[in-house]
Amino acid sequence: MLLKTACVCVRAPRLQQRAFSCGVAMAKSKFEYVRNFETDDTCLKNCYIVVRLDGRNFHKFSEQHGFLKPNDKRALGLMARSAESVMDNMEDVCVAYGQSDEFSFVFKRSTNLFKRRASKLMTHVTSQFSSSFVFYWAEYFTEQPLLYPPSFDGRVVLYPSNRNLRDYLSWRQADCHINNLYNTVFWALVQKGGLSTSQAEERLRGTVAGDKNEMLFSEFNINYNSEPQQYRKGTTLIWNMAEEVVTKKVKPANENEKEVHVTRTRRKIAAHHCDIIGEQFWEEHSGVLESD
Amino acid sequence: MLLKTACVCVRAPRLQQRAFSCGVAMAKSKFEYVRNFETDDTCLKNCYIVVRLDGRNFHKFSEQHGFLKPNDKRALGLMARSAESVMDNMEDVCVAYGQSDEFSFVFKRSTNLFKRRASKLMTHVTSQFSSSFVFYWAEYFTEQPLLYPPSFDGRVVLYPSNRNLRDYLSWRQADCHINNLYNTVFWALVQKGGLSTSQAEERLRGTVAGDKNEMLFSEFNINYNSEPQQYRKGTTLIWNMAEEVVTKKVKPANENEKEVHVTRTRRKIAAHHCDIIGEQFWEEHSGVLESD
Amino acid sequence: MLLKTACVCVRAPRLQQRAFSCGVAMAKSKFEYVRNFETDDTCLKNCYIVVRLDGRNFHKFSEQHGFLKPNDKRALGLMARSAESVMDNMEDVCVAYGQSDEFSFVFKRSTNLFKRRASKLMTHVTSQFSSSFVFYWAEYFTEQPLLYPPSFDGRVVLYPSNRNLRDYLSWRQADCHINNLYNTVFWALVQKGGLSTSQAEERLRGTVAGDKNEMLFSEFNINYNSEPQQYRKGTTLIWNMAEEVVTKKVKPANENEKEVHVTRTRRKIAAHHCDIIGEQFWEEHSGVLESD
Amino acid sequence: MLLKTACVCVRAPRLQQRAFSCGVAMAKSKFEYVRNFETDDTCLKNCYIVVRLDGRNFHKFSEQHGFLKPNDKRALGLMARSAESVMDNMEDVCVAYGQSDEFSFVFKRSTNLFKRRASKLMTHVTSQFSSSFVFYWAEYFTEQPLLYPPSFDGRVVLYPSNRNLRDYLSWRQADCHINNLYNTVFWALVQKGGLSTSQAEERLRGTVAGDKNEMLFSEFNINYNSEPQQYRKGTTLIWNMAEEVVTKKVKPANENEKEVHVTRTRRKIAAHHCDIIGEQFWEEHSGVLESD
Known part of the structure; x- marks a missing residue:
């Protein structure tokens, strides 16, 4: 009609x-x-809200774009740059942690951003990250054009206590360690040892971490613990209070205009490539988490 | 420890x-x-799953990037191109509808993509759309560089019946009409009538649709219904079955290799700028929706 | 402090x-x-809301209270009476179906009772049913005192289409049939055939429905299809419009008070023990379900 | 067909x-x-799960059953007895608190009962409570028969921290205090002061707690703080470890059977009518809550 x-x-x-x-x-x-x-998907109050992103089909994506193995410094840099772009847009992210093709963003437990609506939080993070990844691509991959728009998926997980949240981050960092140790040996066997990928897989079947350290050292003279921390520990982003001196023009009553130097503190994002499983990091940056 | x-x-x-x-x-x-x-967020079976994206702070974004008013053909083209990129990656989207800085993607009610997990569906759509928007930007905005990575938020809504889904799409198209009529008069008053934006707002306060049509016609000689359908009706994307003839080399037993022409049907995305509130569109494309 | x-x-x-x-x-x-x-648990609009109750540990409960096997008419009557009590308190239940120690209540798809909050709907149904079960116990179990307060658990399931809802009810009635056929043979073997329960189980292992019908007929001269419909089909409760004639006293102006007979229609609950898998029941009671 | x-x-x-x-x-x-x-409604791990029940239409119910005002000891006793029946059936309830026609059940944060499914937890609590309320009615209301089966509704709320949970319980106890103070004055004005209910309401409009204490003392010689704690503080149920000595018959090898006394600890429910807002109760019963 x-x-x-x-x-x-x-x-x-x-x-x-x-x-x-x-x-x-x-x-x-x-x-x-x-x-x-429409249904309400407000996150439970007083819980940390974690949004984790994962690259979709990044195995294929990394091959098509000639990522170096086992770690591509450009790709890790671009991931961290995109994560920074997310944090810059959402100041309630108190810590972010990334490794390989994944990144986790932790919103402070008291956040009220988007009224804590899960869908808003996860789509905004995913969108900002994805558009930044393409936007900053050429800064990191100066020789390699981007062939097609990549995609990331996201999810939301809540953690009620500081212990749970720290265990979540530890889980991701332990995962980073395990995968990176494996990949470091695997690609040494392939690139330096001349094995095919399936031969390398075969060699590694059933080995524990100690065996892999041993193989790296005895066969390739690589001390795994001397590998770059960025590869072994991933990237942790937190806010730092940085002091800056800025020059301002002021005009006091009955005086001429004059310039004064004002110190102001500004939040800046700082990247760390260190252990976040133990206590030290959290003691040194005690303001990152709120108390239970 | x-x-x-x-x-x-x-x-x-x-x-x-x-x-x-x-x-x-x-x-x-x-x-x-x-x-x-992690909690399970599987969508109820046998419902249409709609993912709607909205540009964040696009009022400011459009000003900073010199969007033409009331409609910027480049921007609408880029939105549609990004939506196509989403559909190409997710064939279970049976119809998508966009207008202004929003786009809705309808997954068929029987889809089992990502096991119907709401977070996966909405973040993947948002991510693909956002990265495509940046990736294809320069194809549409040839003179205007992208200044920063834009962001879209997304949400998921379920519709149990065909009537509900059609009413959803009608709601968005009626919204397109109302906003576009308003904007068309508003910018005529400003660009051709020499009014300030606040004067134009004032003129339009309390007018109904008929008044606006009248103003357009009598003051600016514009017949609103002759304005481009793309602006008045938005963009509807559906899958078309297109026949293509491809040439294949075959080698029958005991014969020489030869070329044969094979007709195959391929799904292609087709854009429409027509009314989707009435029956005609749905009768002409009766395969788009499944029966209740 | x-x-x-x-x-x-x-x-x-x-x-x-x-x-x-x-x-x-x-x-x-x-x-x-x-x-x-508190979180919002509003049910999706335009879906049937089904609340299903199940007796907890009713195997033990039925033994302790001397339920007759395979069917106890008193228990089935009490279940139906309790279900009636639920419907009397919630008129938006359009149909209820029960068998064994379970009962399902279907709220019409347009209901707005308790603002469609799942927790309110399921707890109110469960509460009313449970208190009624105890309250009416002595009406049905005249000789057998209730030994302790029984418990039922509940759940909410949504169905978007009439087909889905009908299939849900068919599922429950098919379940009734299968269990009742099994139980009828099982208890015949035990009560009339003198087998122990484990011997009866052994006899029935691997038999299909036809075998069971055969055993009933040839060994115990029981025609399964002559068993009471209440046992084979369960109990379906719907609302009937019943006409009643009531006598009212009226006093017209300038006349003496007199009695008049007024016909009024009242909703009454009617119990059916018939097939609800096929079309006939739904054609005869076409007002029970709303159209899609 | x-x-x-x-x-x-x-x-x-x-x-x-x-x-x-x-x-x-x-x-x-x-x-x-x-x-x-069916959808999954598992409660977030490591959170306290609170199920709160409220009587439906209990204003009318209490009038129809002649409840004494402002407090009916029989009704409070029956509520507590029904709550005990819930705890006896679900040992993972670590504390329960009731006042007026409501009762809250707190499941310990580590519970895995019913796999933490919200619907199972709330319906089972509601059902057990409702059937117990009817079952035990005659023990408390010896002269007043139950006229019809009453109903309670339930809800589930999660609390991530001990502080949040304690604040929840404090909220309910503060509510008890406020209502009970009001009701104590209100019914004194009606029952002893001879005011109508609307006159009593009028008298109390705008008064703060201090005014009400004053009125009770000066007009009716009632010291509110001497009123029974059960009325002023509600009822808190927790588990106590009680030691019992039981007599067992044993028959050592080569000896005659003899009786021995064995001490065993058994969990028993203890009712308290004391302040649970302050620290003292929680210090004295430090095992009730798990640490964050």
Whole structure:
């Protein structure tokens, strides 16, 4: 019915147009009931809200874009740069941790950003990260053009206590360690040892961490613990209070305008490549987490 | 405790490294319980799943990037191109509708993509759309560089019946109409009528659709219904079955290799700028929706 | 702190009491933030809301209360009576279906009872059913006292279409059939055939429905299809419009008071023990379900 | 279709019965897909799970059953008895608190009862409470028969920290205090002061706690703080370890059977009517809550 009206309208005299336009306007309110199908997904109060992103099909993506193995410094830099862009836009992220093609963003437990709506939080993080990844690509991959737009998926997880949150971050860092140790040996066997990838896989089957350290040292003279911390520990981003001196012009009453130097503190993002499983990091940056 | 071990390890002889590495590996399983804090957000079966994206702070974004008013053909083209990129990656999107800085993606009610997990669906759509928006920017804004990475937020809404889904799409198209009519008059008053933006707002206060049509016609000789359909109706994307003839080389037994022409049907995305409130569109494309 | 005040207060002169009382009152508002930890569990609009109850540990309960096997008419009657009590209190239940120790209540898809909050709907149904089960016990179990308060658990499931809802009810009725056929043979073997329960189980292992019908007929001369419909089909409760004639006293102006007979329609609950898998029941009671 | 088969079956020879029965059995698996419409409602790990029950329409219920005002000792006793029945059936309830017609049950944060499924937890609590309320009615209301089955609704709320949980319980106890003080004055004005209920309401409008204490003391010679603690503080139920000495018969080898006394500890529910806002109660019963 509405359609016919609409069709008529295209050729209609002005009086009928009015009717048509009103019709659509009125129709809008008739349709607006569909709004009530949205459901509330507010996150439980007083819990840390973690948004974790993972690259989709990044195995293939990394091959197509010539990522160096086992670690590509450009890719890790771009990931961290994109994560910074997320934090810059959402100051309630108190800590972020990334490794490989994943990044986790921790919103402080008292945040009220987007009224704690899970869908808003995770889509905004994912969107900002994804657009930044493309936007900053050329800064990191100066020789390698981006072939197609990549995609990340995201999820939200809540943690009620500081212990739970720290265990979450420890879980991700332990995962980083395990994968990176494996990859370091694997690619040494392939790149320096001349094995095929399936031969390398075979060699590593059933080995424990100690065996892998041993193989690296005895066969390739690599001390795993001397590998760059960025690869072994991942990237932890937190806010630092940095002091800056800025020059301001002021004009006191009955005086000439003059310049004064004002010290102000500004939040800046700092990247760390250190252990976050133990106590030391958290003692040194005791302001990052709120108390239970 | 773990930290001390870790710290020691950095300077440790190889035997201790082994212990350390094992420690982290074992630690991982100790931390893995945090996985169980993830909650299931599977969407109710047999409902349409709609993911709607909205540009964040696009009022400011459009000003900073010199969008033409009331409609910028480049921006609308880029939005549609990004939406196509989403559909190409997720074939279970049966229809998508966009207008202004928003786009809605409708997953067919029987989809099992990502096991219907809401967070996966909405973040993947948002990510693909956002990275595509940056990736294809220069194709549409040839003169205007992108100044910073933009962001979109997303949400998921379920619709149990075809009527509900059609009403949702009608709601968005009625919204397009109302806003576009307003903007068309508003910017005519400003750009051609020489009014300030606040004067134009004042003129339009309390007018109904008919008044606006009248103003456009009598003052600016614009027949609103002759304005481009793309502006008045938004963009609807659906899958079309397109036939293509491809040439293949075959080699029958006991014969020489030869070329044959094979007709194959391929799904292609088609854009429409027409009314989707009435019956006609849905009758002409009856395969888009499944029956209740 | 508050505690000390409170303790002092017990022995305190009146002036201090005032302070104390104010303290608690003010404290209340200090504590009230905990309200915001409640989450919204509104059911998706335009879906049927099914609340299904199951008896907890009813195997043991039925033994302790001497339920007759395979079916206890008193127990089935009490279940239906309790279900009626639920429907009487919640008129938006359009149909209820029960068998064995379970009962399902279907709220019409347009219901707005308790603002469609899942927790309110399921707990109110469960509560009303449970208290009714105890309240009406003695009407059905005239010789057997209730030994302890029984418990039922509940759940909420949404169905978007009439087909889905009908399939849900069919699922429950098919379950009734399968269990009842099994139980009928099982208890015939035990009660009439003199087998132990484990021997009866052994006899029935691997048999299909046809075998069981055969055993009943050839060994016990029981035609399964002549067994009471209540046992084979379960109990379906729907609303009937019943006409009643009531006598009212009226006093017209300038006349003496007189009695008149008024016909009024009242909703009454009707119990059916028939097939609800096929079309017939739904055609005969076409008002029970709303259209999609 | 199936229906017709079914109808035929009633009068059918045995061979057809077999077909029919198979039909229903097979149909069951055809319908079983409806199971997948159930959604997961697992409660977030490491949070206290609170189930709160409220009497429905208890204002009317209490009038119809002649509850004494402002407090009916029988009703409070019955509420506590029903709550005990809940705790006896669910040992993971670490503390319960009740006042007026409400009762809250706190499941310990580490509970895995019903796999932490919210619907199971709240319906089981509600059901057990409701059936117990009817079952034990006559023990408390010896002269007043129960006129109809009452109903309670329930809800689930999660609290991530001990502070949040304690604030929840404080909120309920502060509510108890405020209501009970009001009711004590209100009913003194009505029962002893001879005011109508609306006059009493009028007198109390705008008064603060101190005023109410004053009125009680000066007009009715009631020291509010001497009122029974049960009324002023509500009822808190926790588990106590009680030692019991039991007599057992044992028969050592080569000896005659003899009786020995064995001491065993058993969990028993203890009721308290004291302040739970301050520290003292929690210090004295430090095992009730787990650490954060």
